[in-house]
Amino acid sequence: MKNSIFLSVALLSPIVAAPALAQDSTPAANPASSEPxxxxxxxxxxxxxxxxxxxxxxxxxxxxIVPIGVVRGSLSGINFITRGTQLFVDVVPNDPGPGFDFELGPVVGANFNRNSIKRIDDPRVGALGTRKTAIEVGGYLGIGKTGLITSDYDKLSFSVSYIRDVNNAHKSYLITPQLDYGTPLSRKAYVGISANATYAGDGYAQTYFSVDAPGSLASTLPQYSAGKGWKNYSISGLATYSLTGDLTHGLSLIGGVSYSRLLNDFAESPVTRIAGDRNQWLGAIGIGYTF
Structure with missing residues (x-):
């Protein structure tokens, strides 16, 4: 998941990650086959x-508990997907089916971390004050291979994204390499796993994980100066099951879980070490419809 904790919508990504499958419109031609x-x-x-x-x-x-949603589409060979509060657009058309898939395009999104006192449960962290909503803009590139391990329709992909705040919130950047694997179990079922890590700049560390002297006095947390480095790693699992048709159309049930662990200065910060926890869990369940 991009941007770690605040992109839990990515847990609903099975609906957008499933490969292009279709049910045979003439099943009598091969009644014993269950392959899409x-x-x-x-x-x-x-x-x-x-x-x-x-x-x-x-x-x-x-x-x-929060409401979440995701939208994915393809228009004239241009693919787009929302992952949490970010929009990814792949401007490189690729042929469907087995083979390599090259991805390149812009990323734009928002980071709402600590932008409202109502969403900060710990009063000590609340005493540090709220932060502006970060508007993050950048891009990503990646490569994937469809038809690799289990069938002609599973996919392994690797991508790297770079985003930078342009709203003077944290005035910094995030770099996220990510590895994804997904496979259909049948025309109706799909499972996937992903792993990523995020490297954050000094501005991000200072904005969300440092405690200055006035903040220390207000919150009782000790002063701390956080610096750039690897912020966290995450591991996610997800699944979807078609309720009315197959993976390419109709209503589906979707669910997922993700574990993220904060690292280095981000884990040692009093915001995490004293007032919080370096272990972060996310979960999601929902329904989706493919047109």
Missing amino acids: EVVTGGDSLSIAIGVGTIPSYEGSDTNR
Whole structure:
């Protein structure tokens, strides 16, 4: 998941990660076969909504329930997907079916970490004050291979994203390499796993994990100066099951869970070490519809 804790919507990504499959329109031609067929392309739209549990702020030891959603589509060979509060657009058209898939495009999103006192459960962290909403803009590139291990329709991909705040909130950057693997179990079921790590700049560390002298006096937390470095790693699992058709159309049930562990200065900060927890858990369940 990009941007770690605050992108729990990515847990609903099975609906957008499933490969292009289709049910044979003439089953009598091969009644014993349960293998899906490759779709030859075309426009599509998938929408999912649900509820999730996420930490009240990055580094918190308490979770809150939030509504979540995701949208994914393909229009004239240009693919787009929302992952949490970020929009990814892949501007490189690729042929459907087995083979390599190259990805390149812009990323734009918002980071709402600690932007509202109502969403900060720990009064000590609340006493440090709220932060501006960060508007983060950047890009990503990646490569994937479809038809690798279990069938012609599983996919392994690797990508790297870079985003920078342009709203003078944390005035810094995040770099996230990510590895994803997903496979359909049948026409109706799909599972996937992913792993990523995020490197954060000095501005991000100072904004969300440092405690200055006035903040220490107000919150009783000790002073601390956090610096750039690897912020966290995350491991996620997800699944979807079609309720009305197959993975390419109709209603689906979707769920996922993610574990993230804060590292280095981000874990040693009093915001995490004293007032929170370096271990971060997220979960989500919802329904989706593919048109």
